[in-house]
Amino acid sequence: MVQEIKFYDYFEQWMKLYKLDAVREVTYQKYKMTHRQLVMLAPDLMMSDLTRLSYQQLLNDYAANHERQTTMDFHRHLKSSLIDALEEDFIKKDPTRKAIIKGIKQRQHKTKYLHQYELQALLNSLDLAGEVNWDYFILLIAKTGLRFAEALGVTPRDFDFAHQTLTINKTWNYKLGKGSFAPTKNKSSMRKIPLDWQTVIQFSQLVKKLPDDKPIFVDGKVYNDTVNHYLERLCNKSKIKTISVHGLRHTHASLLLYAGVSIASVARRLGHSNMTTTEHTYLHIIQELENQDNDKVMKHLASLI
The missing domain is CATH 1.10.443.10 (Intergrase catalytic core)
Structure with a gap:
Protein backbone atom coordinates (compact mmCIF):
# COMPACT_ATOMS: atom_id res chain seq x y z
CA MET A 1 0.00 0.00 0.00
CA VAL A 2 1.32 3.46 -0.97
CA GLN A 3 2.09 5.56 2.10
CA GLU A 4 0.80 9.14 2.43
CA ILE A 5 3.93 11.15 3.15
CA LYS A 6 5.56 14.11 1.51
CA PHE A 7 8.60 13.36 -0.64
CA TYR A 8 10.90 15.72 1.26
CA ASP A 9 9.81 14.17 4.59
CA TYR A 10 10.61 10.69 3.30
CA PHE A 11 13.98 11.85 1.95
CA GLU A 12 14.90 13.42 5.31
CA GLN A 13 13.98 10.21 7.17
CA TRP A 14 15.92 8.17 4.63
CA MET A 15 19.13 10.23 4.79
CA LYS A 16 19.12 10.23 8.60
CA LEU A 17 18.59 6.48 8.68
CA TYR A 18 21.05 5.42 5.97
CA LYS A 19 23.56 8.27 5.61
CA LEU A 20 24.02 9.92 9.00
CA ASP A 21 27.27 8.64 10.55
CA ALA A 22 27.70 6.29 7.58
CA VAL A 23 29.30 8.89 5.29
CA ARG A 24 31.77 11.70 5.95
CA GLU A 25 30.31 14.88 7.45
CA VAL A 26 31.07 16.87 4.30
CA THR A 27 29.17 14.27 2.23
CA TYR A 28 26.22 14.30 4.63
CA GLN A 29 26.04 18.08 4.28
CA LYS A 30 25.46 17.56 0.55
CA TYR A 31 22.48 15.32 1.32
CA LYS A 32 21.13 18.04 3.61
CA MET A 33 21.51 20.53 0.76
CA THR A 34 19.53 18.19 -1.51
CA HIS A 35 16.82 18.05 1.16
CA ARG A 36 16.66 21.86 1.36
CA GLN A 37 16.32 22.07 -2.41
CA LEU A 38 13.57 19.46 -2.31
CA VAL A 39 11.62 21.44 0.28
CA MET A 40 11.93 24.58 -1.82
CA LEU A 41 11.11 23.02 -5.22
CA ALA A 42 8.44 20.50 -4.22
CA PRO A 43 6.89 21.51 -0.87
CA ASP A 44 3.58 19.75 -1.62
CA LEU A 45 4.75 16.72 -3.61
CA MET A 46 3.46 13.54 -1.99
CA MET A 47 5.08 10.14 -2.43
CA SER A 48 1.77 8.92 -3.83
CA ASP A 49 1.94 11.61 -6.53
CA LEU A 50 5.41 10.63 -7.72
CA THR A 51 5.36 9.62 -11.38
CA ARG A 52 7.91 9.80 -14.16
CA LEU A 53 6.30 13.09 -15.22
CA SER A 54 6.29 14.72 -11.79
CA TYR A 55 9.85 13.54 -11.10
CA GLN A 56 11.08 14.84 -14.48
CA GLN A 57 9.45 18.19 -13.77
CA LEU A 58 11.26 18.32 -10.43
CA LEU A 59 14.58 17.67 -12.17
CA ASN A 60 13.80 20.29 -14.83
CA ASP A 61 12.99 22.88 -12.15
CA TYR A 62 16.31 22.18 -10.43
CA ALA A 63 18.23 22.18 -13.74
CA ALA A 64 16.90 25.65 -14.61
CA ASN A 65 19.49 27.17 -12.24
CA HIS A 66 22.19 24.50 -12.08
CA GLU A 67 24.78 22.97 -14.37
CA ARG A 68 24.18 19.47 -15.72
CA GLN A 69 26.73 17.78 -13.43
CA THR A 70 25.17 19.40 -10.35
CA THR A 71 21.74 18.27 -11.53
CA MET A 72 23.13 14.75 -11.94
CA ASP A 73 24.34 14.76 -8.31
CA PHE A 74 20.90 15.96 -7.18
CA HIS A 75 19.26 13.16 -9.18
CA ARG A 76 21.58 10.49 -7.74
CA HIS A 77 20.67 11.46 -4.18
CA LEU A 78 16.95 11.35 -4.92
CA LYS A 79 17.18 8.15 -6.94
CA SER A 80 19.01 6.33 -4.12
CA SER A 81 16.21 7.16 -1.70
CA LEU A 82 13.47 6.24 -4.16
CA ILE A 83 14.98 2.85 -4.93
CA ASP A 84 14.70 2.08 -1.21
CA ALA A 85 11.20 3.57 -1.15
CA LEU A 86 10.21 1.17 -3.91
CA GLU A 87 11.49 -1.82 -1.96
CA GLU A 88 9.73 -0.60 1.19
CA ASP A 89 6.41 -0.21 -0.67
CA PHE A 90 6.20 3.56 -0.25
CA ILE A 91 5.78 3.84 -4.02
CA LYS A 92 4.49 1.41 -6.67
CA LYS A 93 6.88 2.20 -9.54
CA ASP A 94 10.32 3.74 -10.00
CA PRO A 95 9.66 7.37 -11.10
CA THR A 96 13.36 7.93 -11.90
CA ARG A 97 13.39 5.42 -14.79
CA LYS A 98 14.68 7.00 -18.02
CA ALA A 99 14.98 10.41 -16.34
CA ILE A 100 16.58 13.06 -18.55
CA ILE A 101 19.32 15.16 -16.95
CA LYS A 102 19.42 18.76 -18.12
CA GLY A 103 21.25 21.85 -16.91
CA ILE A 104 22.38 25.35 -17.79
CA LYS A 105 25.47 25.88 -19.91
CA GLN A 106 28.65 25.19 -17.96
CA ARG A 107 30.08 28.36 -16.52
CA GLN A 108 33.59 29.43 -17.38
CA HIS A 109 35.69 28.14 -14.52
CA LYS A 110 39.05 29.44 -13.42
CA THR A 111 42.12 27.59 -14.63
CA LYS A 112 42.56 24.60 -12.36
CA TYR A 113 46.21 23.77 -12.91
CA LEU A 114 49.62 25.21 -13.71
CA HIS A 115 51.90 24.27 -16.57
Whole structure:
Protein backbone atom coordinates (compact mmCIF):
# COMPACT_ATOMS: atom_id res chain seq x y z
CA MET A 1 0.00 0.00 0.00
CA VAL A 2 1.32 3.46 -0.97
CA GLN A 3 2.09 5.56 2.10
CA GLU A 4 0.80 9.14 2.43
CA ILE A 5 3.93 11.15 3.15
CA LYS A 6 5.56 14.11 1.51
CA PHE A 7 8.60 13.36 -0.64
CA TYR A 8 10.90 15.72 1.26
CA ASP A 9 9.81 14.17 4.59
CA TYR A 10 10.61 10.69 3.30
CA PHE A 11 13.98 11.85 1.95
CA GLU A 12 14.90 13.42 5.31
CA GLN A 13 13.98 10.21 7.17
CA TRP A 14 15.92 8.17 4.63
CA MET A 15 19.13 10.23 4.79
CA LYS A 16 19.12 10.23 8.60
CA LEU A 17 18.59 6.48 8.68
CA TYR A 18 21.05 5.42 5.97
CA LYS A 19 23.56 8.27 5.61
CA LEU A 20 24.02 9.92 9.00
CA ASP A 21 27.27 8.64 10.55
CA ALA A 22 27.70 6.29 7.58
CA VAL A 23 29.30 8.89 5.29
CA ARG A 24 31.77 11.70 5.95
CA GLU A 25 30.31 14.88 7.45
CA VAL A 26 31.07 16.87 4.30
CA THR A 27 29.17 14.27 2.23
CA TYR A 28 26.22 14.30 4.63
CA GLN A 29 26.04 18.08 4.28
CA LYS A 30 25.46 17.56 0.55
CA TYR A 31 22.48 15.32 1.32
CA LYS A 32 21.13 18.04 3.61
CA MET A 33 21.51 20.53 0.76
CA THR A 34 19.53 18.19 -1.51
CA HIS A 35 16.82 18.05 1.16
CA ARG A 36 16.66 21.86 1.36
CA GLN A 37 16.32 22.07 -2.41
CA LEU A 38 13.57 19.46 -2.31
CA VAL A 39 11.62 21.44 0.28
CA MET A 40 11.93 24.58 -1.82
CA LEU A 41 11.11 23.02 -5.22
CA ALA A 42 8.44 20.50 -4.22
CA PRO A 43 6.89 21.51 -0.87
CA ASP A 44 3.58 19.75 -1.62
CA LEU A 45 4.75 16.72 -3.61
CA MET A 46 3.46 13.54 -1.99
CA MET A 47 5.08 10.14 -2.43
CA SER A 48 1.77 8.92 -3.83
CA ASP A 49 1.94 11.61 -6.53
CA LEU A 50 5.41 10.63 -7.72
CA THR A 51 5.36 9.62 -11.38
CA ARG A 52 7.91 9.80 -14.16
CA LEU A 53 6.30 13.09 -15.22
CA SER A 54 6.29 14.72 -11.79
CA TYR A 55 9.85 13.54 -11.10
CA GLN A 56 11.08 14.84 -14.48
CA GLN A 57 9.45 18.19 -13.77
CA LEU A 58 11.26 18.32 -10.43
CA LEU A 59 14.58 17.67 -12.17
CA ASN A 60 13.80 20.29 -14.83
CA ASP A 61 12.99 22.88 -12.15
CA TYR A 62 16.31 22.18 -10.43
CA ALA A 63 18.23 22.18 -13.74
CA ALA A 64 16.90 25.65 -14.61
CA ASN A 65 19.49 27.17 -12.24
CA HIS A 66 22.19 24.50 -12.08
CA GLU A 67 24.78 22.97 -14.37
CA ARG A 68 24.18 19.47 -15.72
CA GLN A 69 26.73 17.78 -13.43
CA THR A 70 25.17 19.40 -10.35
CA THR A 71 21.74 18.27 -11.53
CA MET A 72 23.13 14.75 -11.94
CA ASP A 73 24.34 14.76 -8.31
CA PHE A 74 20.90 15.96 -7.18
CA HIS A 75 19.26 13.16 -9.18
CA ARG A 76 21.58 10.49 -7.74
CA HIS A 77 20.67 11.46 -4.18
CA LEU A 78 16.95 11.35 -4.92
CA LYS A 79 17.18 8.15 -6.94
CA SER A 80 19.01 6.33 -4.12
CA SER A 81 16.21 7.16 -1.70
CA LEU A 82 13.47 6.24 -4.16
CA ILE A 83 14.98 2.85 -4.93
CA ASP A 84 14.70 2.08 -1.21
CA ALA A 85 11.20 3.57 -1.15
CA LEU A 86 10.21 1.17 -3.91
CA GLU A 87 11.49 -1.82 -1.96
CA GLU A 88 9.73 -0.60 1.19
CA ASP A 89 6.41 -0.21 -0.67
CA PHE A 90 6.20 3.56 -0.25
CA ILE A 91 5.78 3.84 -4.02
CA LYS A 92 4.49 1.41 -6.67
CA LYS A 93 6.88 2.20 -9.54
CA ASP A 94 10.32 3.74 -10.00
CA PRO A 95 9.66 7.37 -11.10
CA THR A 96 13.36 7.93 -11.90
CA ARG A 97 13.39 5.42 -14.79
CA LYS A 98 14.68 7.00 -18.02
CA ALA A 99 14.98 10.41 -16.34
CA ILE A 100 16.58 13.06 -18.55
CA ILE A 101 19.32 15.16 -16.95
CA LYS A 102 19.42 18.76 -18.12
CA GLY A 103 21.25 21.85 -16.91
CA ILE A 104 22.38 25.35 -17.79
CA LYS A 105 25.47 25.88 -19.91
CA GLN A 106 28.65 25.19 -17.96
CA ARG A 107 30.08 28.36 -16.52
CA GLN A 108 33.59 29.43 -17.38
CA HIS A 109 35.69 28.14 -14.52
CA LYS A 110 39.05 29.44 -13.42
CA THR A 111 42.12 27.59 -14.63
CA LYS A 112 42.56 24.60 -12.36
CA TYR A 113 46.21 23.77 -12.91
CA LEU A 114 49.62 25.21 -13.71
CA HIS A 115 51.90 24.27 -16.57
CA GLN A 116 55.29 22.83 -15.69
CA TYR A 117 57.22 26.08 -16.12
CA GLU A 118 54.63 27.90 -13.96
CA LEU A 119 54.87 25.31 -11.21
CA GLN A 120 58.66 25.56 -11.31
CA ALA A 121 58.42 29.35 -10.93
CA LEU A 122 56.10 28.87 -7.93
CA LEU A 123 58.39 26.34 -6.26
CA ASN A 124 61.38 28.61 -6.83
CA SER A 125 59.60 31.33 -4.82
CA LEU A 126 59.07 29.14 -1.73
CA ASP A 127 60.93 29.88 1.49
CA LEU A 128 62.18 26.47 2.63
CA ALA A 129 65.09 27.60 4.74
CA GLY A 130 63.42 27.84 8.12
CA GLU A 131 60.91 25.93 10.23
CA VAL A 132 57.43 24.67 9.34
CA ASN A 133 55.44 27.14 7.25
CA TRP A 134 52.82 27.17 4.49
CA ASP A 135 55.59 27.05 1.88
CA TYR A 136 56.36 23.49 2.93
CA PHE A 137 52.63 22.71 2.87
CA ILE A 138 52.37 23.97 -0.71
CA LEU A 139 55.48 21.99 -1.67
CA LEU A 140 54.03 18.79 -0.19
CA ILE A 141 50.76 19.04 -2.14
CA ALA A 142 52.58 19.99 -5.35
CA LYS A 143 54.82 16.91 -5.03
CA THR A 144 52.15 14.42 -3.89
CA GLY A 145 48.74 15.62 -5.10
CA LEU A 146 47.22 15.36 -1.60
CA ARG A 147 43.83 16.80 -0.79
CA PHE A 148 43.85 19.80 1.57
CA ALA A 149 42.55 17.84 4.59
CA GLU A 150 44.92 14.94 3.85
CA ALA A 151 47.94 17.25 3.87
CA LEU A 152 46.80 18.81 7.15
CA GLY A 153 46.54 15.34 8.67
CA VAL A 154 50.13 14.35 7.84
CA THR A 155 52.34 13.61 10.86
CA PRO A 156 56.09 12.86 10.97
CA ARG A 157 55.23 9.21 11.63
CA ASP A 158 53.53 8.97 8.22
CA PHE A 159 56.87 9.40 6.43
CA ASP A 160 59.03 6.37 5.69
CA PHE A 161 62.19 8.09 4.54
CA ALA A 162 64.13 4.83 4.15
CA HIS A 163 61.62 3.57 1.59
CA GLN A 164 60.74 7.03 0.25
CA THR A 165 56.99 6.80 0.88
CA LEU A 166 54.27 8.80 2.59
CA THR A 167 51.32 6.91 4.13
CA ILE A 168 47.89 8.54 3.93
CA ASN A 169 45.47 6.91 6.38
CA LYS A 170 43.62 9.88 7.91
CA THR A 171 42.66 13.51 7.35
CA TRP A 172 42.31 16.57 9.57
CA ASN A 173 38.79 17.88 10.18
CA TYR A 174 39.74 21.56 10.10
CA LYS A 175 36.09 22.69 9.94
CA LEU A 176 35.30 21.38 13.42
CA GLY A 177 36.37 23.67 16.29
CA LYS A 178 40.11 23.35 16.80
CA GLY A 179 40.08 20.33 14.51
CA SER A 180 40.77 16.65 14.96
CA PHE A 181 41.84 13.60 12.99
CA ALA A 182 39.15 12.15 10.73
CA PRO A 183 38.85 9.20 8.30
CA THR A 184 39.93 9.49 4.68
CA LYS A 185 37.36 10.31 1.99
CA ASN A 186 37.00 6.64 1.04
CA LYS A 187 38.85 3.34 1.31
CA SER A 188 40.84 4.06 -1.87
CA SER A 189 42.14 7.26 -0.29
CA MET A 190 44.20 5.16 2.14
CA ARG A 191 47.45 4.75 0.20
CA LYS A 192 51.23 4.94 0.17
CA ILE A 193 52.66 7.62 -2.09
CA PRO A 194 56.22 7.26 -3.42
CA LEU A 195 58.34 10.37 -2.85
CA ASP A 196 61.23 11.75 -4.89
CA TRP A 197 64.60 12.01 -3.17
CA GLN A 198 64.51 15.83 -2.96
CA THR A 199 61.23 15.77 -1.06
CA VAL A 200 62.61 13.07 1.23
CA ILE A 201 65.64 15.20 2.11
CA GLN A 202 63.58 18.36 2.64
CA PHE A 203 61.00 16.76 4.95
CA SER A 204 63.40 14.50 6.83
CA GLN A 205 65.15 17.64 8.01
CA LEU A 206 61.91 19.51 8.67
CA VAL A 207 60.24 16.91 10.92
CA LYS A 208 63.36 15.74 12.75
CA LYS A 209 62.45 17.43 16.06
CA LEU A 210 58.65 17.39 15.72
CA PRO A 211 56.28 15.10 17.72
CA ASP A 212 55.71 11.88 15.80
CA ASP A 213 51.93 11.80 16.20
CA LYS A 214 51.04 15.48 15.82
CA PRO A 215 49.98 17.15 12.53
CA ILE A 216 52.95 18.96 11.05
CA PHE A 217 51.03 21.97 9.71
CA VAL A 218 48.31 22.46 12.35
CA ASP A 219 48.80 25.08 15.04
CA GLY A 220 45.35 26.12 16.22
CA LYS A 221 42.41 26.80 13.93
CA VAL A 222 43.12 26.36 10.20
CA TYR A 223 41.16 28.05 7.43
CA ASN A 224 41.23 26.97 3.78
CA ASP A 225 40.94 30.61 2.70
CA THR A 226 44.05 31.55 4.67
CA VAL A 227 46.22 29.14 2.69
CA ASN A 228 44.53 30.03 -0.60
CA HIS A 229 45.19 33.73 -0.06
CA TYR A 230 48.81 32.99 0.82
CA LEU A 231 49.15 30.90 -2.35
CA GLU A 232 47.58 33.72 -4.36
CA ARG A 233 50.28 36.11 -3.13
CA LEU A 234 52.98 33.61 -4.10
CA CYS A 235 51.45 33.24 -7.57
CA ASN A 236 51.43 37.01 -8.02
CA LYS A 237 55.01 37.21 -6.80
CA SER A 238 56.01 34.51 -9.30
CA LYS A 239 54.05 36.29 -12.08
CA ILE A 240 51.94 33.24 -12.89
CA LYS A 241 48.17 32.74 -12.98
CA THR A 242 46.43 32.30 -9.65
CA ILE A 243 45.21 28.86 -8.60
CA SER A 244 43.82 27.42 -5.39
CA VAL A 245 45.50 24.88 -3.11
CA HIS A 246 43.24 22.23 -4.66
CA GLY A 247 44.56 23.44 -8.01
CA LEU A 248 47.98 22.17 -6.93
CA ARG A 249 46.45 18.68 -6.77
CA HIS A 250 45.16 19.13 -10.33
CA THR A 251 48.58 20.42 -11.36
CA HIS A 252 50.27 17.34 -9.92
CA ALA A 253 47.93 14.98 -11.77
CA SER A 254 48.08 16.92 -15.02
CA LEU A 255 51.88 16.94 -15.15
CA LEU A 256 51.97 13.19 -14.50
CA LEU A 257 49.54 12.56 -17.36
CA TYR A 258 51.56 14.77 -19.72
CA ALA A 259 54.67 12.86 -18.65
CA GLY A 260 53.07 9.63 -19.88
CA VAL A 261 52.07 8.14 -16.51
CA SER A 262 49.07 5.81 -16.92
CA ILE A 263 45.59 6.86 -15.78
CA ALA A 264 45.50 3.88 -13.42
CA SER A 265 48.69 4.99 -11.68
CA VAL A 266 47.50 8.59 -11.40
CA ALA A 267 44.17 7.41 -9.96
CA ARG A 268 45.95 5.36 -7.28
CA ARG A 269 48.30 8.22 -6.41
CA LEU A 270 45.38 10.65 -6.03
CA GLY A 271 43.32 8.17 -4.02
CA HIS A 272 40.42 8.09 -6.48
CA SER A 273 37.94 5.27 -5.90
CA ASN A 274 38.03 4.36 -9.60
CA MET A 275 39.61 5.45 -12.87
CA THR A 276 36.32 6.89 -14.09
CA THR A 277 36.73 9.78 -11.65
CA THR A 278 40.22 10.46 -12.98
CA GLU A 279 39.10 10.21 -16.59
CA HIS A 280 36.19 12.59 -16.01
CA THR A 281 38.30 15.17 -14.13
CA TYR A 282 41.14 15.19 -16.66
CA LEU A 283 39.18 14.43 -19.83
CA HIS A 284 40.56 17.45 -21.70
CA ILE A 285 44.15 16.34 -21.06
CA ILE A 286 43.43 12.72 -21.95
CA GLN A 287 41.82 13.81 -25.24
CA GLU A 288 44.81 16.00 -26.03
CA LEU A 289 47.19 13.10 -25.36
CA GLU A 290 45.05 10.79 -27.51
CA ASN A 291 45.35 13.25 -30.41
CA GLN A 292 49.12 13.22 -29.97
CA ASP A 293 49.05 9.40 -29.91
CA ASN A 294 47.04 9.36 -33.13
CA ASP A 295 49.68 11.51 -34.81
CA LYS A 296 52.37 9.08 -33.65
CA VAL A 297 50.37 6.11 -34.95
CA MET A 298 49.93 7.71 -38.37
CA LYS A 299 53.62 8.59 -38.63
CA HIS A 300 54.60 5.05 -37.64
CA LEU A 301 52.20 3.46 -40.15
CA ALA A 302 53.38 5.80 -42.89
CA SER A 303 57.01 4.76 -42.24
CA LEU A 304 56.13 1.13 -42.96
CA ILE A 305 55.62 1.80 -46.68
